[in-house]
Amino acid sequence: MKRVLILTAGYGDGHNSAARAVGEVLQESAEVRVCDVCAEALPEVFKWTKRLYLWMTARVPWLWRCLYDLSDTSDWSGGVPPGLGPVAVRLRVMLDEWKPDAVVCTFPLYPYLLDVLFRQGVHRVPYMTVVTDSLAISRTWLESDARLFAVSDEGTRSLLVEEKGIAPDRVVVTHFPVSPKVHAGDEAKSWCAGQAFKVLYVPQGRPSLVEEELVAMLDAAPEVRVTVVLGHKVRRLYRAVHGAALRAGRDRVRILGWTHRMPQLLASHHVLVGKAGGASVHEALAAEVPVLVNHFVPGQEEGNTELLHRLGGGRFVSTPAELRRALQFLLDQDGSAWSVMKQRLHQARMKGGAAHIAELVQQLDDFHV
Template sequence: MTPRILILTAGFGEGHNAAARALAAAFERCDPPARVAVFDAFAAASPRLNAASRQLYLSLINGAPRVWSRFYAWIDDSEFIQRRLWLFHREIGVLAERLRRDPPAAICCTYPLYAFFLQAIRARGVRLPPVYNVVTDSISIHSLWWRAACDGWFLPNADSADVLLRAGLPPTLVHVSGFPVDAAFRDAGRQLAPPDLAHFARPRVLHLVHSGTRHAEATDHALMKETDWDLTCAVGRDRALRARLTRLAARRPFPTRVLGWTDQIPRLLMTHHAVISKAGGATTQEAIAALCPMIVSQIVPGQEEGNYELLRRYGVGALATSPAAVLGSLRAAFADRGRVWAQWRAALWPLARPDAADDIARHVLGHFPAVSTLQPLSPDAPEPSPVPRLARAAA
């Protein structure tokens, strides 16, 4: 019998979708392959509201980060979501119908609200398969990730697992798997590497420009003035910025590429010495998997703080929030034939888990067939007590 796996994601931050895609591919690579569906209940329930909510989210994190930080912390400290699930009645409804129409053998959630939605569906007396949370944050993990019951949690690193263990989750349910990344990091990681700086190779610098990245164009202008580095700028779907940088790159007599949207990020990360980027969950974890030290140019308060904290704890890369600071960090890393850069790269080895998606898939399928340890609730049963929130200071 071919197991059916349902992966639940949402478009509020690219990390959730990136993890979902990597997981889906891993389940399909299994022998025998699982039948996988990736589902976004927010997009399915209210496409226009979802699009507007995503735009508001981007506007807040990019244009009003302090407002976003206060909102993020308030939700973290309160039980607003748990007590007002009726606000998500459309999303819960389409998810319940999806489960009725095509019952899965297991559910993997890459967005934290789904565990609450599933808890509400269980409260209607519905028996569910095992439910797993695949946590896409590091260290500064929002309490929504653990306040609803699950059959297991997959964490990107041991430092993040410690947060959930201190919150009171059973150790048997907390698994340090790594962050699910594209299989290219596993398959090509042994063949692809940047040239050896110790043998006087030219450093290769990659700049990933995300929506709302501050000082992006000024940083690229400064980078293109450097004569000792090869440069690649990937600007996504910003056509106007790509056109301006392409004109500027044409006047630079050194190897320079300006890319738009590309599906070659894994190869770029594995063949460059350093990447400049905001501390997004997917980008940070992909840089780790590629052993590519990261210069963090921007941190969104809340979820991205822990991503940089992970790098800081392990002595990898630098925080540089201005063009001058970015250049200074790179010069220091590449000096003396890349002595500091080599230390950064070596420090990434303990964190890199390019097999994470496959490990998660094997774990989930290794328990198939199975039933959830979370039993259905009668409609008049009290809501289960939430897992206690760990004080943020303890993290």
């Protein structure tokens, strides 16, 4: 049985989500290990840099945008980036001891570390890169010797080939790898006036903004019912959400903390309101659920928002008032605008990415740089 090593990092949910989804499919035909080598090799550094990343993207996004733009001018192909030597050492041990037959990278650092290790004499293993961003692709993803780049859509493939200069036979549209558990549900396939219109809300930002957004959604129409998924933000946001829920009536708002049931929740709701993260956007696309984006990280997540716009399956709403108007527009005329969005997502068929990538992994020996 083939051994496949999947490398990820916990800077944002997209990398880990993609890695888990590919592993979930591959484990049916291969021995699989999903590893965050950054966290294993430098646990304290990883913990604090992750906190810094989350703080920066939430509180000073303009600073993150500057760093993101700077990364697009950086060249990581020359050697191990400063301070990351322990990560390269840990990866080398993993390659020497476990001896994988193929490697899948869902975080842009690892391909360069693999290239360095191979030049140093480590047994060469075929590997591919799964690009977890769409349409806005930093140079850091692209300058390794990866045999293949798996991308989410034709627009991203065109960008890599026509503007970034990647050979066409190295770029494959697979769609973003989401869990096979994510699917379009029958419960929210249609809607008409008088029925409950179910909104899945994953809040971002300060408590006052979250309360304003929840009130705006409830004010959009009496049919609106909101499921709020607080995740790890329960302590910070529960009071604001609970207060708004009490004023609206308990039957209109359901509050959840951390949940592993996002696939089932997506399948049973009519629209998602949340951040334009790679995992959340592409899970919604696979479930054929329209998305109203209320926040995006400058740089990589702008592309996800643009992808929704191009597919006709979502849009950005910058204020609670705009969110209310967007929901009202979707619900007008028995939900005709919502039905059009739903149909466009059905036609786009943005699903099956994990299975497609799993097939490519089994064929990596046939591809050469």
